[in-house]
Amino acid sequence: MPIQFLEEQSLFLLETDNTAYAILLAPHGQLIHTYWGEKLPFPDDYPGQPHNVAHSSFGTWGNDLAAELPVPYNILELEPSIRLSFADGTRDLRLKYVKHSIEGENLTIDLKDEFYGLELQLGYRVFPDCDILTRRVSLINTGQESIRLDEVLSGNVLLPDDKGDYRFSHLSGAHMIEFQLDREPVQPGRKVIEGRHNYTGHNHNPFFALDLVESPATETSGEVWYGALAWSGNWKIVVEQVRSHRKRTRVGGGINDWDFEWELKAGETFETPxxxxxxxxxxxxxxxxxxxxxxxxxxxxxRFAQDLRPVLYNSWEAVLFDVTEAAQREIATKAAQLGVELFVVDDGWFGERHSDNAGLGDWTVNRQKFPDGLEPLIRHVNDLGMKFGIWVEPEMVNPDSDLYRAHPDWAYHYPNRQPTLARTQLILNLGRPDVQEYLFEALDRLLTDHNIAYIKWDYNRAIAEAGGTGIPTANRREHWVRHYQGLYGLVDRLRAKHPDVLFESCSGGGGRVDMGILAHYDQFWTSDNTDPLDRLPIQQGFGLAYPAKTMFSWVTDMNNNAAPYSLRYRFLSSFMGGLGVGANLHHFSEEQMREAAHWVAEYKRIRPIVQAGELYRLTPLEDHTEKKDSYAVGYVAKDKSQAVIIALDRKSHFWRNPRRLRLEGLEPETVYRLSGDIAEREPARLSGQALRTRGILPRLEGELAAALITLEKEG
Known part of the structure; x- marks a missing residue:
């Protein structure tokens, strides 16, 4: 059983295939965290009541330092999971255990305040074969008066305090340099990474990992405690170290309390991500x-979880805002010659959209650009053997639009303030039901009237004025949450009515990548930076937390480094996820068109392994990526019958010894036949064990070389 309550020890035990998590129900009704780590053979192996040490009258007591749910009570030095205020001004919580229920892989622990009408449900779910568990908190107001919530984290987890100091790994960056791996030692105090601009953010991603300073983890060895928050709005992750009789390290995560406030009315429930x-x-x-x-x-x-993602062509770089039916037909014909499966019309097809200064919000086809609507173009695309996709940015509005002229109050704004434009646009208040209904009707009409198979859903600015009308004055700090409740619900409604439409999340590239949005969308646009060299550390960081099937990578004309990139290099850099092409095909020679078609066919051949297989990094994770000479990854099919190795060099030195690539995950005693870019005198047949221990040398010659090697099980 993945979840047990051990009566004799009063211990909740949650086990996956390889890990365990334990919570003690103390005699006074408090929940104490006692274990998180490797699965042990027997229930009696897990620790029970911790030794309670009172550090001093100025600090948190030992058991409170190990609380499963730190809340304001006694003297609390920790980041609380919950901060609130009852109607009479009381701002602490005195929680007692009420009951629990275990249903398969789900545990719910019910707590209640000893005086006020507030109940809490701590929800845990175990995913045994993934070695993952999830946590969430629900607050139920059973009283007669409202309760003000100031902070509600989804969870706050204690790490072992007897293993030494920890190293914190996280993903940071900026627009066009997303998902950069950063590492730093955990020090006394708090380290906060967060998003606070109404989207996940380019600067930080809600993923964390902690390993040990004295014995840092590698790809194949060492302990790592890790996690991620499934939320797309304002969020925060806090890593803190408190000194008592020894150092205690915790990590917590949830909705950001910055500018957050929620009125929990009588009879209502608030649930965290x-x-x-x-x-x-x-x-x-x-x-x-x-x-x-x-x-x-x-x-x-x-709907698409098990499907391979199609190779797409996006017409933006070829035409920019010069979107016409004739121009789209011409570029679509060229895209079909490459073997593309999905043709996408980007920005500029709707309203008075001739630049980024106007038109957002008016989701009707521009009849000057498409006199007969979109249908003739869609038929042309379909006749070429491709599906049709389209770009939208529903959460935004230009002041120069029919929508804004009719409903200026629908955009976030402050009274008596001129709203701040970014990219000449404003953000619609999706916490308003009327805004949600307008967007549903507009997008539903678009999808109903046209044979559209794919939506690229963009979000191209951060918020400035976080206010608005159409919601009660007291609740305006709730909009950070209500926006995403509205967005998630809107997309779910559209998907329910149009189940065969693939949805992609984009926000200036990778600005909205998280597990919350992924429950509603099928894939991500990873970065607006499509330079094939720049993309390597971006894709490394993305792959640390998110799967290749969801990471779309395009071959474009971008060249930030004035480098002599070959088409081979440009394509193989994009083979590490879902493949797209965005280059202006009008600039391709006939020879380049043939070569590009070859690489598209090669990608389709290995696509099942890349998108559905398991990732093995063959070069070390590094946070100082400018020092990294090469990147190599392997993908192994689930049945271990096939594998793919992709290797790309950044630079070459005559004194540098070539790196042998050692691939894990294969059957040790099975012989694999190798083909592709293998160095001279390397064997063409090797066992899985040999590939893991001695490895294989790819053929990488000169600057910006790229190699593709495939492995096939013999027999």
Missing amino acids: ELVIGYSAAGFGPVSRNLHRYQLEHILPS
Whole structure:
């Protein structure tokens, strides 16, 4: 059983295939965290009541330092999971255990305040084969008066305090340099990473990992405690170290309390997003594979979860805002010659959209650009053997639009203030039911009237004025949450009515990548930076937390480094996820068109392994990526019958010894036949064990070389 309550020990035990998590129900009704780590053979192996040490009259007592749910009570030095205020001004919580229920892989623990009408439900769910468990908190107001919520985290987890100091790994960056791996030692105090601009953010991603300073984890060895928050709005993750009789390190995550306030009215419930956590005893490799498996099997919308993602062409770089039926027909014909499966019309097809200064909000076809509507173009695309997709940015509005002229109050704004434009646009208040209904009707009409198979849903600015009308004055700090309740609900309604439409999330590239949005969308646009060299560290960081099937990578004309990129290099850099092409095909020679068609066919050949297989990084995770000479990844089919290795060099030195690539995950005693870019005198047949121990040398010659090697099980 994945979840047990051990009566004699008063211990909740949650076990996956390889890990365990334990919570003690103390005699006074408090929940005490006692264990998170490797699964042990017997229930009696897990620790019970911790030794309670009172540090001093100025600090938190020992048991409170180990609280499963730290709340304001006694002297609390920790980041609380919950801060609130009752109607009479009381701002602490005195929680007692009421009951619990275990249903399969779900545990619910019910708590209540000893005086006020407030009940809490701590929800846990175990995913045994993913070595993952999730946590969430529900607050139920059973009283007669409203309760003001100031902070509600999804979970707050204690790490072992007897293993030494920890190192914190996280993903940071900016627009066009997303998902950069940063590492730093955990110090006394609090380290906060967060998003506070109404989207996940380019600067930080809600993923964390902690390993040990004295024995840092590698790809294949070492302990790692990790997690991610499934939320797209304002969020925060807090890593804190408190000194008592010894150092205690915790990590918590949830909705950001910055500018947040929620009125929990009588009879209402507030539920947090899920905090996803896991443990690996074998390094960072299993961290990624476990998170990927969890997302692919349990998070992605079910309609396309098992389907391979199509190779797409996006026409933006070829035409920019010069979108006409004739121009789109011409570029679509060229895209079909490459073997593309999905043709996408980007920005500029709607309203008075001739630049980014006007038209957002008016989701009707521009009849000057498409005199007969979109249908003739869609038929042309379909006749070429491709599906048709289209770009939208529904959460935004230009002041120069029919929508804004009719409903200026629908955009976020402050009274008596001129709203701040970014990209000449404003953000619509999706907490308003009338805004949600308008967008549903507009997008439903678009999808009903046209044979559209794909939506690229963009979000191209951060919020400035976080106010608005159409909601009660007292609740305006709730909009950070209500926006995403509205967005998630809107997309779910559209998907229910149009189940065969693939949805992609984009926000200036990778600005809205998280497990919350992934429950409603099928894939991500990873970055607006499509330079094939720049993309390598971006894709490394993305792959640490998110699966290849969801990471779209385009071959474009971008060249930030004035480098002599070959088409081989440009394509193989994009082979590491879902493949797209955005280059202006009008600039391709006939020879380049033939070569590009070859690479599209090659990608289709290996696509099942890349998108549905398991990722093995073959070069070390590094936070100082400018020092990294090469990137190499392997993908192994689930049945271990096939594998793919992709390797790309950044630079070459004559004195540098070539890196042998050692691939894990294969059957040790099975012989695999190798083909592709293998160095001279390397064997063409090797056992899985040999590929893991001695490895294989790819053929990488000169600057910006790229190699593709495929492995096939013999017999």
